[in-house]
Amino acid sequence: MTAFDANWSLMTPEIVLAALALLVFTIDFMTGIHGKKPFIGKLSVMSLLVTAVLVFLTNSTSGQIADVFVVDGFAMIFKLIILVGVAMVILISMNYLDRNEEIYQGEYYSILLFSALGAMIMVSSADLITLFIGLEILSISSYCLVGFKKYHRHSTEAAIKYVILGGTASAFILYGMSFLYGLTGSTSLRVIGEAMPQLFADYSVMMTISFIFMLVGFGFKISIVPFHMWAPDVYEGAPTPITAFLSVVSKIAGFGIVLRVMVFGFLPVYEEWIFIIAVLAAVTMIVGNAIALTQKNTKRLMAYSGIAQAGYLLVPIAALPFMGNFSLSMILFYSVAYLMMTLGAFAVITLVTEDAGTSDLSSFAGLFQRSPYLAVAMTVFLVSLAGLPLTAGFIGKAQIFFGAVSADLLWLAIIMIVMSVVSFFYYFSFIKQMFMTEPKANDKELQVPVSLSAVVTVALAVTIILGIMPNFLLDIFTTLNWFALF
Amino acid sequence: MVPISLFLSLAAILFCIGLYGVLTRRHLVIVLASIELMLNSVNINLVAFSAIGPFANISGQVFTLFVITVAAAEAAVGLAILIALYRNRNSIDVIKHDLLRW
């Protein structure tokens, strides 16, 4: 099979998105670099939505391109999550950018589109090289985005930290990959997976190191403890919509490749890593929640919250060998829930912290009086993040919990649920600020831009609907053909 | 013929040197360069496997090309950010950039 025989139509969404991203870039050039460009934002959202529709359509023809690029149910769901996520990030950004004129809007949008492209490639990849390319497109775009407020000291500091630590993480991933390649002679995950049991038998030390190097790198991307150190600083320093982007899109895409690698590459030897993953999940949940308790800065708090949430998401990965598709269903459901509740929360945070000029928790003081709708929506998001019933977050967590118990990881399940209770404390401290503290004297009623309230409304609706009727999503998952390669 | 283990050892040593550099040097440019060093050690690995590995084939070299490209892009972005940082803070000393903490 040569490259020309391949069914390139499978890549339509990526190609279209790349084209549209370039189009946005070009339009930006042609309209001058400065100034407000709401139409570019809208165009970008349109691009993403068009791509999302294409992703949905191409799913009917699942397949792969030369073991390098697969299109299957798994990829589709992740891509939809990514595209919707980025679209929502852009909607959140539109108002934010108008307030921060130092940011070049056209570049910003197009880079976001490119990062979405990278994430899509990443989750579709079935080959180490593709995977690496996708990862780096996403990462490098993210470095840029974090430093986008270039006259802003926090932003640039966050960017430099991110770029250095991210680069190091990439090096770790690559170093791990190089052994996989060297000992199998292939970069295809399928081939690697087939050879894996034998490899572990023959080169156990080398494979372990290789695996763990990759784990360190990926762990960095999805910010699991102890590779999470960058996250709070970067989240805090980045422009708020980018924080949302990092904590949602980047993280979910990261989980996408972790799953790819685990399912394709390492599933045959799960005994070797399942315990490590479980321990990392436990440590991540504990540390994330514990530090979050002490935070006073909303963005930083959300960073730790995100770390904790990553810990929850690791649990089904640890249960993967036992639960199979159910595990994937759990991860994807929780990803969707996480996307909605986190983006919803960030939409509110973006508006509120920008309005207050500080991202301190106290900027939420009396939000209920200033904008009841936002406050109630935020409450729903937080309650969902905390995992209380009738929200998507609860159903997601409950599933994960079921999975963990089914997979005999009772101890992990217990840590998870106890840590959920701990998380009440900091999620509800937001709520306390919003409802139980009087607004500052000069705070007026908050004007909510349409784009932002659209994001909030969508997120709110999905969070509640999935909380009450999760079968909307779960039934889709059951009809999916998860992996085209098997 | 030189055994592959030597190449791998060289790569490992380079990786460690790079890592050491990243973790200890106070000059940001050198830190960035150290990352390049780590990436290059990967390249050595890949090329060695590609040439004299147990399953020697061309993929490794292709991979290397990609790595080099990406490394260049990363360095470019890194340096750009570094310049922005220098403009803001008048310093590219690693330990002075700790506004964001706790």
Place this chain on the structure above:
Amino acid sequence: MIQNAWLIPVFPLIAFLILLFFGRFLKEKAAYVGIAGLGLSFIVSVMVLFERIGGETYTYVIEWITFGESTITMGYEVTPLNAMMLIVVTLVSLVVHIFSREYMHDDKRIHVFYSYLGLFSFSMLGLVLAPNVLQLFIFWELVGLCSFLLVGFWYFKPEAAAAAKKAFLTTRIGDVGLLLGLVILFNQTGSFDYGEIFAAVENGLINDTLLTAIALLIFMGAVGKSAQFPLHVWLPDAMEGPTPVSALIHAATMVAAGVYLVGVMYPLFLASPTAMTVVAYTGAITAFFAATMALVMTDIKRVLAYSTISQLGFMILALGTAGYVAGLFHLMTHAFFKALLFLGAGSVIYAVHHRQDIRDMGGLWGKMKITAVTFLIGSLAIAGVFPLAGFWSKEEILASALLNGDGFLFAIALVTAFMTAFYMFRLFFKTFTGEYRGGDHDDPHANDPGVEAQGAASVAEADNPRDDSVDQDRVPPAEDHGHHDAPKENSGFMTFPLIVLASLAVVAGFVNAPFLGHQLEGFLIQGLNVGAQPHGELWLAFLSLAVAGGGIALAWAMYYKGAIAEDFFASKAPGVHKLLINKYYLDEVYVAVFVRPTVAIGRFFWEMDKSIVDGIVNLIGRSTRGTGRSFSRGHNGQLQTYGLVSILGGLVVIALAFVIRGYFG
């Protein structure tokens, strides 16, 4: 009419409800509502009694609660005993209602007073009519509540508030025993109905140990309610209540409920000799100790209170020595003459401007003829002088103690009878003879231990200058009563009850007089298996009379004639006197042994709760947060630290993979 016996408690209840909702509009007229209610009750009671004597009987029950297969019922029943009690209760209650019309008429809360009285009458009558022991307990507690409310009627006086609490709590201790006894009894017999309980007892369904335990627990209730040693301490303090209340509740009816309880549960007690012995000794000890304290008290109501305790002890003693009829007979006669004495005391107190210390009285004979004469009749009756009511009943008690075969009990009873006569006439002579000692000084004995701390009431009153309208019991009677200094006889509202009761104190004894054929006995023991009733021989009657006469004579010599100095005994044995004045220091002992340690334990637990139980909770919270804070110290802003942590973390993971799992060598 006997089918309508339920009306008897319902009339006072209606009075209570009317006064509760509309009392504030009725004001003084509230008294008539209460009097009317009780009057109707009394009429019905009399009719019921006659029908009962005619042999009719009636029981009516409804299902009260069901659990599992068991059903508890409630209703009413007319037995000989409760037919008698109905008369006693309604009659005494009625006269007290009438008496209070005058005694309380200045109090702005007179409607509240009458509503409480109504509630009390309802409860007491309900207690009497109860067809099962649970219902008895329910009303038993309700009369306790009424006692609490009425003792604390002048709640703004700290002593009254304290006394009310003490009364309720002390009896509550006994009540808990009673409740436990009933509960165990129920679990043994599956019923609270008297009939079924006694059937079970007779058939030996309950083993002896348990039976004794049950009997003693039930007796605990009686000890609390009838102010028997060692739970008698509340009754003297309960004298803080208005005097009519003392007459009704703390002399005639409620305190007798304990005796009544033992009476209705008598077959159970008879089945346990141990319990009977305990009952007898409790009664004897109480009678004796209470009488000793009555010897030295100087507060008129307190003397009567200790006298009541002592007499209740007599009744208990009688029951404990198989004198079923004797005990209940004394209950009845005592109700009349003690109510008489209390109302007489009330009349005196009212006349002398609300002083209660007998050292401030004296010489009232000429000033208050009716009160004095009726009081004398009461005193003679309680002392046991022929042919007054007390003579007959006390003689039977002595007979029962003697014939029971325990000489000790008989001796105690005899000594107590002597003391009874003495202290009653001490009271009488001090109050009614000699010179009037009141009027020129306000409260000379405020700090005297004999009046004890409660005497400080008027001091507390100084703190409440605004209570002018309510605190009429303590204000100078000038503008209230219309009589300035010289005590004089009160109006008919007060004297009529005295006359009624005095007549009863004279004649009530004849219902069970031997020469009339022990009518009451025949009535009471019908259908009951309580054994043969003891009857004394003639010499016992003379001995009893002699003892009473001796006591009266000694009192006459000391307090009327002055032949023996008043402080003769006090100076001879100052230690004993002090001990008696201080009531054997029992209050202090209880405070030191029970109250303080309990509060101390509570404090200790509270501290423990805050510091340890809650402390651990908070510690978990704080330590979680502290852990978080210490973790967050790692985020020092140095990217190289971050890198290092990650690398070290990675190494730990490798080590974990290598070492812990052991798979990779």
Place this chain on the structure above:
Amino acid sequence: MMENMLTWLVFMPLIGVVLILMIPKENVNVIRSLAAIISGVALILSLIIWGGFERGVSGLQYATTTEWFNIGFLQFNYEIGIDGLSMPLLVLTTIVTTLSIFASFSIVKRVKEFYVWTLVLLTGMLGVFVALDMFLFFLFFELTLIPMFFLIGIWGGKMKEYASFKFLVYTGLGSAIMFMTFIAMFFKSYEAMNMQETTFSMIRMAEIFADPANPEVLTGTVKGAIFLALFVAFAIKLPVFPFHTWLPNAHVEAPTAASMILAGVLLKMGGYGLIRLGFGILPDQAARFATLIAILGVINIIYGALLALVQTDLKSLVAYSSISHMGIVLLGIASFTTSGMQGAIFQLVSHGFISALLFFMVGAIYERTKTRTISELGGLSKSVPVLAGFMLAAAMASVGLPGLSGFVSELLAFIGIFGASESIIPAATTIGVIAAIGIILTAAYLLWAMQRTTFGPMKEKFIGLPDARPMEYVPMIGLLALSIIIGVYPHILSDVINTTVIDIVSKIGG
């Protein structure tokens, strides 16, 4: 309509929430009346259900089951129904909530939100009592958490934040334990039925635990662990020593209406859960741990009473008295007799009314005197005679005075504990006797408190305080009347409860 009655009842308050949300927040009086009407309608609905409830019939009534959603092979159902255990509690909930809404008319701060949260809370509480699916039960259980957090946190006293967070996290932890246990029960039942059947239904679960296809799965250890975990979960809510420390904080800081609901209904969810799940599904384990439960009950009674005795704050005194009174519930259920079990249910209902009344009285007095410190109060009978009278009545009800509902439950519980089979509680008599000391202590702390607050000389500063407002008579008379009705004629309650109680107790064979 009849068969969906329960659903209507449970979700009716949410309709009310929507209506209230549509009213501008300035129309305070409209909102208040609307809230009262909504809760009143719920009350009427619950009374209709009460009327239609068939006495003497074993099993569930008004039951419906609808498939809700599924996660893989896990089917979650909307399964509701009531029996003699939940019926009284359902009515208790609507009554206490309705009266607490009347009691909260004096609230002027953020009125709209207050009623929204109260009505949401009402839905949660009603849901708890009707849910027969464990998952659904958990959902409703959690649903009560957030409204109460807000009620304490927004309208609370000085330490409201501490109290609300403590309530949230502590009882949240209890819910988490409960959830874990439910999942464990699910998997064990699944395993016990040889992977043939999945269910969350409490009814089915009880059958499986009683008669599993594969008995080796449900060993004594497993069942014991499940029971203990359930016990802890509900013990936090009830609360049972040593898990009680959230309660005084929450009560003291909560606004009056929230205290009423908290003590009146929320605590009952713990007792209800314990009976429904612990005793309903694992009767053998309940019997096994009966002694432990009884001892904890006694500790609750004595410890709560001793602490109440030394409180300086009237409201925390009432809070500790709640702890003490909940011990009776434990004592009753531990006895495994019909009387004890019925006593426990009576206590749940009766304490619901009495504690609500007590909290209301404390709140009303605080509103006027601005202090709850016992030593600063005094002579209230003089300045506010009606309030003081009701306060005294409430205290007497709490003391367990016959004729009021508290007595019936105490009596039944004591009959139960003394009648407990030797094989279930070895030292039942000793336990009972110690518990009886609690009765004396209860009388002691309440009367002492009354002596120091309502009695005594009137304080200068309390002159001219306004006595009860007409609107305040509604909760006062309502709650006291209910207590009296149950106390005077408990048959109205016992004929509803009895059949269910017999069913529960018969599971352990007598």
